[in-house]
Amino acid sequence: RGAAGGGGDKKRDVADDDDDDDEYDGVPVECTPSELSELREQASALTFDEARIELLDCARYGEVDAVRAILDAHSGAGAGAGASSPPLVESVDRTGSTPLHRSSANGHLSTTLLLLRRGARRTASNDSGNSPLHWAASNGHSSVVKALLEEEEEKEKEKEKEEEKVDVLKKNDFGRSALTEGFSSKDTEVVRLLLEHDSAAEERLLSGGTEVDPEEVEGEGGESDGDVALNDASSVDTAGTGSTSGACVVHEFDFLRGSDDDDVDVDVDVDDEKTNGSKDDDDGRRKKKSVLIRELPITRADDPFGSDPSEDTTGLGIWCASLVMARWASSPSVVGRLRGRRVVELGAGCGVPGLAAAVALRGGDGAGGGGAESMTLTDLNPATVRNLEYNVALNDPDRNRGGGTEPTTPWSRTVRASTIDWDDPSTYPHCADGGDDDNDDGSDARGGVDVVLGSDLVYQSAVVPYLLKAVSGLLPRPGGLFLYVAPLDAGRDGLDDFLRPGGALESAGFVRSGDRNDRSEAAMGGRLAPDSYRSNPLRNGDEEECFLHFHELASTRYVLHEFVRK
16 A cells, blocks of 8 residues: 555556556556556455455555455455445445545545446545535545536436435535535636536525524524633533534644654643653643634535625634644744733634644643733634634633633633724724723723734735734734744735735835745745644544544645744
8 A cells, every 4th residue: 555645646657568457447557467466366365344444545545556456356345244234435434434535635536536436426425524525625636526526427326316416515514515615725627617517506506505503503692791601512522522512513632742842842830739750641731731622614605705804704614724823833932932922813713823822821820820911812703703702711721620700710811802803903902902001092002912823814815905904003013923824835816915025014014034044935935834733733643533624734735934023
């Protein structure tokens, strides 16, 4: 089996002969006849369960001939060899994902075609309601999307099974359709293919789908006064991850997990009791650094941005760039620069980076000691802000220890969620009403904050002026720090003008900081995120769970940008 999966099937040199095995099922053989024969012998020696595991792995890595050999050797076999058992091609992993899910997610066209022609169901849904089409569209694999959308050769079979027809508007458990994922990928060919499919007829697009009301999911009944009820998450088993409550999911992250040695702050005390240095103690220290995040279904999934910025519901979901920013914000090199500072996260969504930084900054009492002066997580959409408030409360150590009898806790006085309109400076934290530091007229004597965090906020050029206005307004004083993470080669309209040397940020009085030797011209003057920042951040280390929820994380490169106000 191959050791790496990437953007397409792994190619081998193929002998130039006329053997009938050069192509069958309409999918070319990529190895020599002798290699294929050896693969079949190896596959024949596998038990059904072993073959199922190998098939799932080989599909993920695009080993088309290994997939072919396994299916040949075990054709007609089913779990338990029962007549009603599912065939091998329909095997599932612990997340309910099939071999077709895995090949589609990673853009392996030949493997996908082979699986389809061996009977794999294009409409199979995993435990989160994602079909292979969801994953192929999300990752911008246009050739795979096209293959999945092609009509069945046996038209009558498809008529008999109406539920087997591909529906590009069918939503997963997070309220996102394949079309939504296609728009998010920014791949125009993927969007074109999806929009031209019969299931994307104009009347269906206009009618939309059934929206999930975040208030119903939250059970909180409208705007919060800051004392957020945790009733629907109180039963979450935080020893694991991916715990669900209705249509939401609560993830438990450890952003120190899998980090390089120089990325881990190993000298943080988390308990006043003396420890004996055992592995259990280390697990306890890391447990105190866990970050709990609730993710909600994105409403209006086929038009998540809406017609007004306040209607943008994309922040209800977790985006992979925010996981990279969370790694960066949790690293010792950044944590030390946030301590004692006023920090604002823009477009916080679920609040992953800001909460990760706040947890990393927590003092020995588990509260706000030694942390930032303030950590404010901001967004505009009301449902998103309510979920931010929920996640802030979810990570309050006093609440989680059965406390919270006081109106406020050390955590809640430091970490908070807030509504912000980038075009309205009166909504900027610490810029209109700074509390103890107020001037006589009520304005903030210090004028703004010290650090601004942002993750993948530019999706279209029209956003840039408003984002620039917010960053400049929040960081009016020399030395203000702006940290930003963006995908590499994402094709975001306006991103290059915003970040490139001589671009909008530099024209507004910001200069790049950090080690010049780390900068890359290909990365618009930023530096590529370390590979450890793209590793599995789930505390339980479950790779399949990570792939299920954050399949773009390992396959996308991200760039770290650091600017300082002159």
